Amino acid sequence: MSANTLGFDTQFYNYLLSASLREADVLRRLRDETTSHPRAVMQLAPEQGQFLALLVQLIGAKKTLEVGVFTGYSSLWVALALPADGKMIACDVSEEYTSVARRYWQEAGVANKIDLRIAPALETLDRLLADGQASTFDFAFIDADKGNYEGYYERSLQLVRPGGLIAVDNVLWYKQVAYPESQDNITQVIRAFNEKLHRDERVFLSLVPIGDGLTLALKR
Template identity: 70%
Template sequence: MSSQTIGLNQELYTYLLANSVREPEILQKLRQETANHPHSVMQISPEQGQFMSLLVQLMSAKKTLEIGVFTGYSSLSVALSLPSDGQLIACDLSEEFTAIAKRYWQAAGVADKIDLRLAPAVETLDTLLAEGQAATFDFAFIDADKENYLNYYERVLQLIRPGGLIAIDNVLWSGRVADPQIQNPSTQAIRNLNQKLHDDERVTISLVPIGDGLTLALKRS
C-alpha cells in the first residue's frame, strides 16, 4: 500500500526509477489510470512489480496465486512473466476494481492465463485445498485485508510446493509496525504476522524494504 519504496528521498527514488525500472507500456498505462483512483494508495510500486516479475522468472514459475487484485497491476506483472501455459488464480471481492484489471489483462494478451475468483479469499483457498491442490503452486502474493493475513498465510503455505515462494506485502505498514503507540487492528495483525514468520521454521524468510515492505517466505522441504 505504497506507491514508492519507503525510506528514500525523492531525488534518490527518481534515480532508482530511471536506472532500474523497465516498465512495459501496458503496466505504465494501468499505473497511471490507477493513480486517479480514490483508493490509489492500494497499488504496488513499479519497482516492486518488476521485482516480483523477476522472482517469477527466476523460479520458472508456472502456477501462481494472488490474494488481493485491486486494479490488477501486480497480477499483470506476474502474468506477463509466466510462460504461455502458465496460470494465475487471482482472488478478490470487488467486481468494480477488478473490471479495470480485466481490461488491462485483455489488452496485454494475458487474460487466458488469469482465473479470477470473486469470493472471500479464505473460501477460495479452502476450495483449492479441498480439490487436492495442496503443494502444487510455485508462487503466491498476499496483499489483501490485513486482519486476515494469518489466515491467508496458513492456507497458502499448504498450497505452495516445497521450494515455492510466498511474497507478503505491506509488512512495514508505512512504519506503523515500529510505533508502539499505534494499536489498531490492522497494525497489530501485521505485527503478529511478522512475528509468526520470524519464528516459523517451515519457511526461510527475508523482509525486503521495497514498496511498503515485502516479506519473502521460501517453503522448506
C-alpha cells in the same frame, strides 16, 4: 500498497526508477489510470511489481496465486513474466475494481493465463485445498485485507510446493510496526504476523524493505 519505497525522497526515488525500471507501456498506463482511483493508495509500487516478476522468473514458476487484485497491476506484472502455458488464480471480492484489471489483462494478451475468482479469498483458498491442489503452486502473492493475513498465509503455505515462494506485502505498514506507541488494530495485526513468521521454521525468511515492506517466505 505503497506508491513507492518507504523513506526515499523524490529525487533519489526517481533515480532508482530511471536506472532500473523496465515497465511495459501497458503496465505504465494501468498504473497511471489507477493513480486517479479513489483508493489509489492500494497501488503497488512499480519497482515492487518488477521485483515480483523477477522472482517468478527466478524460480521458474508456472502456477501462481494472488490474494488481492485491485486494478490488476501486480497480477499483470506476474502474468507477463509467466511462460505461455503459465496460470494464475487471482482472488478478489470486487467486480468493480477488477473490471479495470480485466481490460488491461486482455490488452496485454494475458487474460487466458488468469483465472479470476470473485469471492472471499479464504473461501477460494479452502476450495482449492478441498480440490486436491495442495503443494501444486509455485508462487503466491498476498496483498489484501490485513486482518486475514494469517489465514491467507497458512492456506498459501499448504498450496505452494516445497521450494515454492510466498510474498506478503505491507509488512512494514508505513513504518508503524516499529513504534510501540502505534497500537491501532491493523498495526497490531501486522506486528503479530511478522513475529509469527519470524518464528516459523517451515520456511526460509527474508523481509525486504521495498514498497511498504515485502516478506518472502520460501517453503522448506
